[in-house]
Amino acid sequence: MKKFRFLTSGESHGKCLNAIIEGVPAGFKITEDDINKDLERRQSGYGRGKRMQIETDKCEIKSGVRLGKTTGAPICLEITNKDYENWKIPMNISDDDLKNKEILKIVAQKSFTTPRPGHADFAGSVKYQLEDLRDVLERSSARQTAIEVAVGSVAKQILREFSIIGFSHVIQIGKVKAEVIPQNYTLIKESAEHSELYCADDVANDVMKEAIDIAKSNGDTLGGKFEVIFGNLPIGLGSHVHWDRKIDGRIAQAVMSIPAVKSVEIGAGIKSAELLGSKMHDELFIADNKIYRKSNNAGGIEGGMTNGEPIVVRAAMKPVPTMKTPLRTVDLYTKEQAESHFERSDTCAVPACAVVAEARIAWILLDEFLEKFGGDSLNEIRKNYEE
Ligand code: EPS
Numbered sequence: 001m002k003k004f005r006f007l008t009s010g011e012s013h014g015k016c017l018n019a020i021i022e023g024v025p026a027g028f029k030i031t032e033d034d035i036n037k038d039l040e041r042r043q044s045g046y047g048r049g050k051r052m053q054i055e056t057d058k059c060e061i062k063s064g065v066r067l068g069k070t071t072g073a074p075i076c077l078e079i080t081n082k083d084y085e086n087w088k089i090p091m092n093i094s095d096d097d098l099k100n101k102e103i104l105k106i107v108a109q110k111s112f113t114t115p116r117p118g119h120a121d122f123a124g125s126v127k128y129q130l131e132d133l134r135d136v137l138e139r140s141s142a143r144q145t146a147i148e149v150a151v152g153s154v155a156k157q158i159l160r161e162f163s164i165i166g167f168s169h170v171i172q173i174g175k176v177k178a179e180v181i182p183q184n185y186t187l188i189k190e191s192a193e194h195s196e197l198y199c200a201d202d203v204a205n206d207v208m209k210e211a212i213d214i215a216k217s218n219g220d221t222l223g224g225k226f227e228v229i230f231g232n233l234p235i236g237l238g239s240h241v242h243w244d245r246k247i248d249g250r251i252a253q254a255v256m257s258i259p260a261v262k263s264v265e266i267g268a269g270i271k272s273a274e275l276l277g278s279k280m281h282d283e284l285f286i287a288d289n290k291i292y293r294k295s296n297n298a299g300g301i302e303g304g305m306t307n308g309e310p311i312v313v314r315a316a317m318k319p320v321p322t323m324k325t326p327l328r329t330v331d332l333y334t335k336e337q338a339e340s341h342f343e344r345s346d347t348c349a350v351p352a353c354a355v356v357a358e359a360r361i362a363w364i365l366l367d368e369f370l371e372k373f374g375g376d377s378l379n380e381i382r383k384n385y386e387e
Pocket of ligand 1: 012049051052083140141142143144145146259320321322343344345346352
């Protein structure tokens with residue numbers, strides 16, 4: 001039985017986004033404030049669009065936490081979509097009002113049949129036999145990642161009890177790359193926190209902003225790369241014994257399935273293909289009876305298990321496919337050549353994507369942590385952990 005599991009629901013312009021988390025042991029301090037801080041980080045970042053000006057994402061804990069602490073019961077989280085007020089008619093659950101011509105007109109205005117290349121519209125409409133692509137867009141929208149970040153924040157608050165802490169930073173926007181001192185995580189974290197793009201390189205930060213401005217003025221979008229680091233992990237999360245228990249595989253799936261992510265790397269990642277074995281592998285040394293390493297090309301994972309070094313995960317995000325300057329597509333209703341659908345969009349959402357990846361990695365780490373040290377309460381887990 002999985003230790004930490006959850007389901008989410010909700011549409012981009014529906015009433016709200018929800019999650020029910022099961023398997024959180026009793027006795028952990030969880031606050032809405034901490035969740036909301038992460039939600040604010042997901043909403044920020046230079047290059048975000050108009051929707052983020054409408055929303056001020058706030059998460060309500062509906063159950064499973066009492067007097068500040070988890071009780072062991074399922075935790076229900078909810079984020080209200082403020083924009084729903086503007087979408088009540090086209091997002092109505094019932095079809096009763098469709099007899100009214102005015103309402104039918106408003107619903108038709110929000111329907112579309114011109115799939116956005118790069119988005120889920122085309123394949124989703126064929127798979128689920130949905131004529132109105134709105135039915136695909138509503139769930140495939142990156143809006144969904146708000147509730148995922150809330151779940152990740154709960155995971156991070158639990159991991160924090162054991163001093164396991166993570167952060168993320170942007171390392172590339174379009175062709176502009178950041179230069180940082182490798183492995184100087186304290187400095188990288190501090191510098192990234194002060195940047196509008198969560199980028200630790202001040203100079204690159206400004207050039208990145210210019211690139212975003214240019215893309216915006218052309219009605220275009222920009223992708224990039226980010227890195228997530230989690231430190232102070234115990235040795236042995238994950239396992240070498242079976243493919244689906246390898247923690248690098250689980251992290252890769254969790255990050256790869258974030259909307260718009262196209263590649264995931266761990267440690268030296270893609271560069272490892274060109275390194276000699278003598279340069280790639282992180283040698284072990286001993287001093288004062290303590291084993292240590294001088295490098296971390298493995299990104300904290302060997303044989304599908306954490307090895308005690310920080311976990312380092314990088315990912316590339318493609319440019320958001322909802323574009324003001326439309327791409328060529330086919331109208332699935334008229335079967336004629338057409339231009340892709342546009343409502344509004346972010347010019348660049350790489351900083352937000354980094355926050356989402358942080359959340360998703362936290363789910364996996366917590367799941368593996370509970371599998372190894374599991375118990376029903378904080379005290380029991382702490383005892384197992386300390387032993
Ligand atoms: C997003 C909400 C969406 C988009 C964006 C991210 O809201 P709306 O569709 O109402 O503008 O701003 O998602 C996309 C561009 C996309 O293609 O999925 C959010 O909350 O992060």
